[in-house]
Amino acid sequence: MKDYAGIALTTPVSFGYAKQSPHGAAWFIGSTLRQLLAKSGLGPDDIDGLAVSSFSLGADSAITLTQHFQLSPRWIEQLPYGGASGILALRRAARAIQAGDAGIIACIGGDGATHRAFESIAANFSNFTIDSSFPYGAGGPNAAFAMITQRYMDEFGARLEDFGAISVAQRYNANHYPAALLSHKTLSLEQYMAARPIASPLHLLDCVMPCAGGEGFLMMSEERARSLGLDWCRILAADELHNAHRDDDIQLRGGWTEYADGLWNRAGLGPTEIDMLQTYDDYPVISMLQMEDLGFCAKGEAPGWVAGTDLRFDGSGPQARKLPHNTSGGQLSVGQAGAAAGYLGVVESLRQLTGSAGGNQVERARHAMVSGFGMINYDRGLCSAAAILARSER
């Protein structure tokens, strides 16, 4: 695979998280774009590429948004890949820039959360969902993930406390990231264990909170970023695989197993050289699958590995092994803003690696791994993606 040399990932923006909002997806996507322009000092006509992900555009699409925002891109992409959208946008935009198809690409995930919008997204997610999972009562992917969690617990002896360790550490991180919707609430393991059941074994604090918001970043060549005076980070390696392990009874592994080795080889790094890990955490069990499949620990050993690892952004936990994980609180504490959640890990890594994170800044962070997971079509998530990013000196 060709490398991503010369590509800069810059200008992280997280916008407007709200539990409910009367505004539509275009408002969140457009507002994120406005902030991208303001932060980078660019004008609308400097943006010649646009990648958009959203679940709530309704009859709109990436192309109709160009007229909303009066953009004239010569490269456009719409990525309906849920939690893998951000990394997939990053990979496609990087190739477009390398090929000269576009110079500056805005990659934006954004979704609204109008009254009962999530209900309609869950009820109409896909044809398989409509015929074969929604009629059985679950709201969104709760049932599929409860089944995965239950099987993971049966198979590997994981306990709820093990999942709780992830949620509790992430909440600590969110307490230092004011934009997180649950930033103002602390969380102890006791509180986690006492939460009301939603889809046993999952309870309230295992399930992300659907919300509105936008996440975005700009991609361009390193020369361009340097001339614009922007801080950026580089892509050391990135990969994706979809509908992997399709004959498995139940999803206890994702596509990451098939390309993790190549990813580490191309990046020239190993798991111990990663300074922060951003997994896709719509439910804690899926973060564990990512830790295992990406090589941080062996299959089934994530509960023990998590217990022995300090996942806090500042390394203030008692464990000797430190790996800041979901440093802004992840979706479990920030909220899941539809497809923007697929960009959250990329944007947060970018903030961290460019030293612009603020209260939850990880000290001396050089390498970040971001992982994406998306689209519960029926009984499992179909998309897997991962990227290794590195800080770049200007």
Next chain:
Amino acid sequence: MSTTPTMRSRLKLNRPSLRKLARPPKQRTALGAAFTAANLPVALALQHCRDCGSVQYPPRELCRQCLGDSLVWRSTPGSGRMLSRVELHHSLWEYFKRRLQEKPWPVASVRLDCGVIVFAHLALETFAGAANPSLAADTPVQVFTHTDCSLNAVLIAVAAGTPIESRGERRAIAAGLGLLEPAIKPEGI
């Protein structure tokens, strides 16, 4: 800033359903409707590929193995083994919300012997030790369909060996789950 108007509008917007009768989700795709039609005369009908013989679920346009365009609905044995299960305590759908006020709603995922994975309403009372049945992965189960009160066929999983040969036996299990009657709110309109 007073929070009162916000709270009032939020309560208004999130008000509970006032409908007297709530039924399971009615919406299906055309293939889902075909699933219902095919299952009216038999305990379980699934799509089979006439070219390669593989069985399909969820309902599909083309064969998942050979992409052949020769799927036919055929009566299919419902034997299988449980992969996992969940007890729902929360739902977005009013019918389930009301049922959940009485007790959690169990759902199983099952690998049928014919190869497909199905989600099915789980009839817990058919399992030994019904109060607290041991439902580990690999528990043998049988799956059949019944028409719910939204007039769609839905899958129901019972313990292997449960008598389900007659229509009356299957109907009694579906009725026991509450699928044949809407969830009623007496003061509703």
